[in-house]
Amino acid sequence: MATPILSVRDLHTQFFTDDGVVQAVDGVSFDLFPGETLGIVGESGCGKSMTALSIMRLVPEPGRITTGEVRFRGEDLLKKSPEEMREIRGRDIAMIFQDPQSSLNPVLQTGYQVEEAMLVHDKVPKEKAAERTIALLKQVRIPAAERRVKDFPHQLSGGMRQRAMIAMGLSNTPALLIADEPTTALDVTVQAQILELLEDLNREIDTSIVMITHNLGVVAGLCTRVIVMYAGRIVEEGPVERIFDNPQHPYTWALLRSIPRIDASRHERLRSIEGLPPDLIRPPRGCRFHPRCPFRVERCFTDDPVLEDVGPEQRAACWVTMKRAYEEMGARELVDVSPGSASGVHSAAKDG
Amino acid sequence: MAEPARRLEPAGTAAEPLVRVENLVKHFGAGLLTSVKAVDGVSFEIREGETLGLVGESGCGKSTLGRLITQLIPATSGTVSFGDVELTKLRGEKLRQQRRQLQMIFQDPYGSLDPRMTVGDIIAEPLDNYGIVRGRARATRIQELLRVVGLNPYFNNRYPHEFSGGQRQRIGIARALALNPRLIVCDEAISALDVSIQAQVINLLEDLQREFELTYLFIAHDLSVVRHISDRVMVMYLGKIVEIADSAEIYESPKHPYTKALLSAIPVPDPKIQRNRRLVELSGEIPSPINPPSGCRFHTRCPIARVPGICADTEPPLEMKAPDHVAACHFSDEVALVTAPAE
Ligand SMILES: Nc1ncnc2c1ncn2[C@@H]1O[C@H](COP(=O)(O)OP(=O)(O)OP(=O)(O)O)[C@@H](O)[C@H]1O
Numbered sequence: 001m002a003t004p005i006l007s008v009r010d011l012h013t014q015f016f017t018d019d020g021v022v023q024a025v026d027g028v029s030f031d032l033f034p035g036e037t038l039g040i041v042g043e044s045g046c047g048k049s050m051t052a053l054s055i056m057r058l059v060p061e062p063g064r065i066t067t068g069e070v071r072f073r074g075e076d077l078l079k080k081s082p083e084e085m086r087e088i089r090g091r092d093i094a095m096i097f098q099d100p101q102s103s104l105n106p107v108l109q110t111g112y113q114v115e116e117a118m119l120v121h122d123k124v125p126k127e128k129a130a131e132r133t134i135a136l137l138k139q140v141r142i143p144a145a146e147r148r149v150k151d152f153p154h155q156l157s158g159g160m161r162q163r164a165m166i167a168m169g170l171s172n173t174p175a176l177l178i179a180d181e182p183t184t185a186l187d188v189t190v191q192a193q194i195l196e197l198l199e200d201l202n203r204e205i206d207t208s209i210v211m212i213t214h215n216l217g218v219v220a221g222l223c224t225r226v227i228v229m230y231a232g233r234i235v236e237e238g239p240v241e242r243i244f245d246n247p248q249h250p251y252t253w254a255l256l257r258s259i260p261r262i263d264a265s266r267h268e269r270l271r272s273i274e275g276l277p278p279d280l281i282r283p284p285r286g287c288r289f290h291p292r293c294p295f296r297v298e299r300c301f302t303d304d305p306v307l308e309d310v311g312p313e314q315r316a317a318c319w320v321t322m323k324r325a326y327e328e329m330g331a332r333e334l335v336d337v338s339p340g341s342a343s344g345v346h347s348a349a350k351d352g
Numbered sequence: 353m354a355e356p357a358r359r360l361e362p363a364g365t366a367a368e369p370l371v372r373v374e375n376l377v378k379h380f381g382a383g384l385l386t387s388v389k390a391v392d393g394v395s396f397e398i399r400e401g402e403t404l405g406l407v408g409e410s411g412c413g414k415s416t417l418g419r420l421i422t423q424l425i426p427a428t429s430g431t432v433s434f435g436d437v438e439l440t441k442l443r444g445e446k447l448r449q450q451r452r453q454l455q456m457i458f459q460d461p462y463g464s465l466d467p468r469m470t471v472g473d474i475i476a477e478p479l480d481n482y483g484i485v486r487g488r489a490r491a492t493r494i495q496e497l498l499r500v501v502g503l504n505p506y507f508n509n510r511y512p513h514e515f516s517g518g519q520r521q522r523i524g525i526a527r528a529l530a531l532n533p534r535l536i537v538c539d540e541a542i543s544a545l546d547v548s549i550q551a552q553v554i555n556l557l558e559d560l561q562r563e564f565e566l567t568y569l570f571i572a573h574d575l576s577v578v579r580h581i582s583d584r585v586m587v588m589y590l591g592k593i594v595e596i597a598d599s600a601e602i603y604e605s606p607k608h609p610y611t612k613a614l615l616s617a618i619p620v621p622d623p624k625i626q627r628n629r630r631l632v633e634l635s636g637e638i639p640s641p642i643n644p645p646s647g648c649r650f651h652t653r654c655p656i657a658r659v660p661g662i663c664a665d666t667e668p669p670l671e672m673k674a675p676d677h678v679a680a681c682h683f684s685d686e687v688a689l690v691t692a693p694a695e
């Protein structure tokens with residue numbers, strides 16, 4: 001078995017606020033193998049970006065990585081000095097940020113910024129940088145790139161800014177690329193071209209990719225393995241086909257059935273997961289999903305489930321799992337996904 | 353007294369235009385003698401109570417059009433009317449009073465929220481601007497709005513940087529709803545949300561629409577979402593409108609080759625299908641709005657263009673191709689024959 005290029009172990013990242021401690025990342029562990037494309041999906045606010053920023057050691061104040069390990073090529077990044085991290089960032093590990101302000105300075109010309117990103121690591125000779133910048137902007141399909149390099153970020157459309165950030169991320173051909181929602185502002189044709197570009201990078205120079213996205217179509221097309229997060233934790237992981245065809249965690253299942261179908265009629269109401277997202281300062285006891293889970297049983301209110309094998313290379317953290325929900329609780333016929341709505345074995349268990 | 357005395361008739365409003373846009377143009381200066389033709393002569397209506405979806409290639413002018421309609425930026429030429437008021441003529445206080453009815457949810461959830469304000473103040477800012485509610489009622493309204501968009505009501509004292517991308521987007525939605533506007537321009541308003549919260553927000557937007565007769569201009573890249581929420585869909589390409597039709601109709605029988613290409617590229621959330629799919633790639637570089645192609649602006653990438661010929665020479669007019677279905681293509685009859693390369 002190959003050794004992973006990235007290996008995250010029991011990562012905890014917390015925010016120390018006046019209201020209390022926000023457990024943004026709460027014991028996340030996973031491996032990424034060379035050349036692999038890993039998708040991370042999950043509810044808005046569940047800790048995906050903070051997991052990525054923790055790997056980059058860029059967690060903002062008042063946040064802190066409290067425990068854990070982030071091994072990159074065998075070395076723990078959490079033990080590196082700030083200088084060593086600056087070297088690694090951008091050169092070996094690049095990140096495309098969800099927040100354009102973390103990478104694009106509003107008062108500097110876009111092209112200059114892409115060039116700078118390249119020159120920090122002198123992988124590219126200075127006289128080649130301008131030329132390469134234009135080539136990169138063309139690669140990400142920015143029209144009239146020669147002129148656009150002079151534009152300030154606010155003169156670009158939302159999708160052009162996003163593509164400029166992608167160009168920056170690719171500029172040093174990193175060994176590991178973390179892309180946080182890189183295609184939200186792109187139309188489907190440009191998106192398809194960008195995804196192809198990432199696939200080429202992945203195929204030709206073996207870049208490993210962590211792809212954080214809400215677009216499950218993108219996950220389906222690009223990723224080989226998927227991690228599903230909920231409330232700061234991984235609740236399910238497995239090969240992409242297994243996750244889409246045979247999800248075992250009720251959250252994954254409920255998420256997938258919320259996808260609007262292109263053939264659905266106009267007046268059909270969309271399905272969603274009932275209830276509010278969990279409070280990460282005072283997360284629910286037991287399984288964190290239990291207040292919203294249609295299949296919960298008594299045990300879910302009190303005991304915290306851990307990731308266990310539920311199929312080939314597939315693991316889920318659930319006391320019930322969908323196999324049982326299908327067999328015993330009529331999951332297939334369930335229309336309404338409200339808390340405790342399944343005709344479960346112990347669905348009588350009282351609410352909170 | 354230019355203040356409108358008349359309101360739109362409530363009866364039979366379904367087909368009444370709420371917004372009428374005529375020959376609207378926005379050019380941004382780009383160096384000496386050149387300009388970015390972001391919106392380049394568009395005319396259309398938004399009907400009262402409808403949701404008009406707006407889709408198109410990144411950079412084609414959608415956000416600019418949204419900003420023009422909500423009067424956030426001045427037009428280079430052309431008019432925008434709201435009911436029977438011509439907004440593009442108004443200035444000062446009169447414009448301010450009208451603008452209350454027009455809200456925009458911005459595309460970038462990071463740049464559009466003032467980092468020094470608490471979430472409560474951000475949401476209440478429009479209310480404060482118009483001096484609408486104070487004290488206890490203000491606090492109650494903030495909490496109500498937070499709950500409506502699925503955020504914890506006690507988040508009101510936090511600052512934007514304490515929120516994730518999707519949470520910030522919902523703050524922007526709450527702010528747009530605060531004044532009970534009549535038109536909301538939703539610019540990629542749900543793109544940073546997971547599909548379940550997306551569904552929740554869409555259901556909410558639809559409920560609000562029914563309850564308050566809201567009208568939406570809904571800009572989005574996710575075509576399944578657009579199809580679900582829109583009554584009609586408008587497609588833009590490089591500063592121009594190329595097609596407008598009823599939403600079911602446009603998905604079933606597009607009359608412009610660009611629309612067809614766009615529809616064929618929708619990613620399918622199924623790994624078995626998506627992996628092996630051959631996309632209809634639009635050949636050629638994306639042209640620049642600084643120097644748009646002659647004739648039909650799509651002719652440099654169009655699979656059925658006659659070049660040299662009419663497509664490169666003459667701009668096709670936006671004309672009726674079927675009932676309530678307009679498109680700008682010289683050969684719209686052939687669009688149905690355009691197919692993806694063999695699977
Ligand atoms: N500065 C901060 N102070 C307090 N809490 C914070 C801060 N920054 C982030 N959080 C919280 O940490 C949690 C995780 O945030 P994160 O940005 O990782 O979410 P995400 O999964 O990326 O969501 P999205 O899909 O919406 O981008 C969120 O619940 C958020 O409210």
Ligand SMILES: Nc1ncnc2c1ncn2[C@@H]1O[C@H](COP(=O)(O)OP(=O)(O)OP(=O)(O)O)[C@@H](O)[C@H]1O
Pocket residue numbers: 154155156157158159160185186187380381388389390408409410411412413414415416417459641
């Ligand atoms: N303030 C500005 N100054 C100069 N050019 C601008 C300005 N705002 C927008 N543009 C240009 O106008 C064109 C249209 O931009 P707009 O933001 O409307 O596109 P869009 O359709 O919303 O794209 P996206 O889907 O990527 O958000 C682009 O070429 C953009 O660079």
Ligand code: SF4
Pocket residue numbers: 608609610648649650651652654655656657658663668680681682683684
């Ligand atoms: S007018 Fe010609 S170039 Fe334009 S879309 Fe139609 S066929 Fe293509």
Ligand SMILES: [Mg+2]
Pocket residue numbers: 048049050098180516517518
């Ligand atoms: Mg995020």
Ligand SMILES: [Mg+2]
Pocket residue numbers: 157158159414415416459539
């Ligand atoms: Mg835009």
